Amino acid sequence: MFFRNLTLFRFSPAVADDLSRLDEALAEHRLRPCGPMESFSRGFVPPVGRGEEAPLTHVVKRCVLLHPGGEDKILPAAVINDELARRIEHITEEEGRKVSGRERKKLKEDILTELLPRAFVRQSRLPVYADRANGWLVLDTSSRKSAENAVSQIREALGSFPALPLAPEEGPRVLMTDWLANGSLPAGLSLGDECELRDPATATGAIARCRRQDLDSEEVKEHLRNGKQVFQLGLVFDDRISFVLGEDLVLRKLKFLDAVLDELGDSPADAGAEMDARFALLTLELERLLAQLETWFSLPRPQDA
Known part of the structure; x- marks a missing residue:
């Protein structure tokens, strides 16, 4: 389970103390499967084990491991565009008229509604640990966007989590x-x-x-x-x-x-x-x-x- 990349944030001693309630807070934010008409779902998954009873944190000394996770429906733009083109062509040939911009938008929404329940689901998780003794939040990613999204998930679960990006005094x-x-x-x-x-x-x-x-x-x-x-x-x-x-x-x-x-x-x-x-x-x-x-x-x- 060794990390391959590190994006880092820092937090204060008071925030470190607040992390003692992390396991309880995450329980209400466990990852649930995407619903038929949902394009994504976000939550936390167990770092160790599986199932509804598996804990959402793993603690060794003053370090707490957690896994913000997600499910995303995969609907390639090419598939949607091909189906849209087919339906527009059918209307043009059968009814002898052009499809307006508003109708094109409605057709695309209908296609999404039809295909979304049948889309493949991609699961993801991002290993993160908080070093409460030294005030480090360590995320196994080199993507700033992925790191910010994970921090936002933690913040949503706790209600407040003022972890800050690094602010070096030496360039x-x-x-x-x-x-x-x-x-x-x-x-x-x-x-x-x-x-x-x-x-x-x-x-x-x-x-x-x-x-x-x-x-x-x-x-x-x-x-x-x-x-x-x-x-x-x-x-x-x-x-x-x-x-x-x-x-x-x-x-x-x-x-x-x-x-x-x-x-x-x-x-x-x-x-x-x-x-x-x-x-x-x-x-x-x-x-x-x-x-x-x-x-x-x-x-x-x-x-x-």
């Missing part, structure tokens, strides 16, 4: 450019093998993307000397976690290295015990990484009024 782009240009990385941090460099002067400036490349090479440094800045940078933390850090402070391509995986040992026979072991290891490793991220970029935790 990520400037700091990462200095790391790459001057080799001045913080202790415990080393370069990976990919980066994205852009000319910040214009929105359509030149872009250089490097993958599987030595980032200390002259070719990369020449781009920097020509004024490009780092927008994404591959990094390795303590030889335990590799990731690509964006100037938006989203961590992509997160990977736990052998030094971490070896600590798991043999998988427990019980699924619940295995979940506990993996979640505990995940949160412990990320607690160390996020503490350093907080230091590098001066990421203040919101404080209570």
Whole structure:
């Protein structure tokens, strides 16, 4: 259950205390199947197990795992448009008249009404955990939209959930450019093998993307000397976690290295015990990484009024 991407929010100590009622609050927002005439449904699904009785949170120490989920009806636009064209053609041939814009709209609504109950349903879930001790909300996605939607679901369940996007006091782009240009990385941090460099002067400036490349090479440094800045940078933390850090402070391509995986040992026979072991290891490793991220970029935790 290791996360592959990290989008981060922060919350205050008072909000952390309020999360103690999360399991009770989510019970009224359990995901239900889409109705015949619904195009989507949103709610929470159990992180472990299935069924109506399975809990909607999983707690290890001060970290709470939850899964905002959803069901979406799949109705491809091409299918709707093909059926609409067929019906318009039929009216034109049978009645010898053109179909007005208003009638076209009504025909399309009728098609949606007929096809929606028969549409395929796509299920989704987004792993999220809240570190109540340190005020981090960690979402396994690189999509800002998906992250915001998940936070909105939590906010709706709790009634209030003032989790805030990261507000770095140190500019990520400037700091990462200095790391790459001057080799001045913080202790415990080393370069990976990919980066994205852009000319910040214009929105359509030149872009250089490097993958599987030595980032200390002259070719990369020449781009920097020509004024490009780092927008994404591959990094390795303590030889335990590799990731690509964006100037938006989203961590992509997160990977736990052998030094971490070896600590798991043999998988427990019980699924619940295995979940506990993996979640505990995940949160412990990320607690160390996020503490350093907080230091590098001066990421203040919101404080209570």
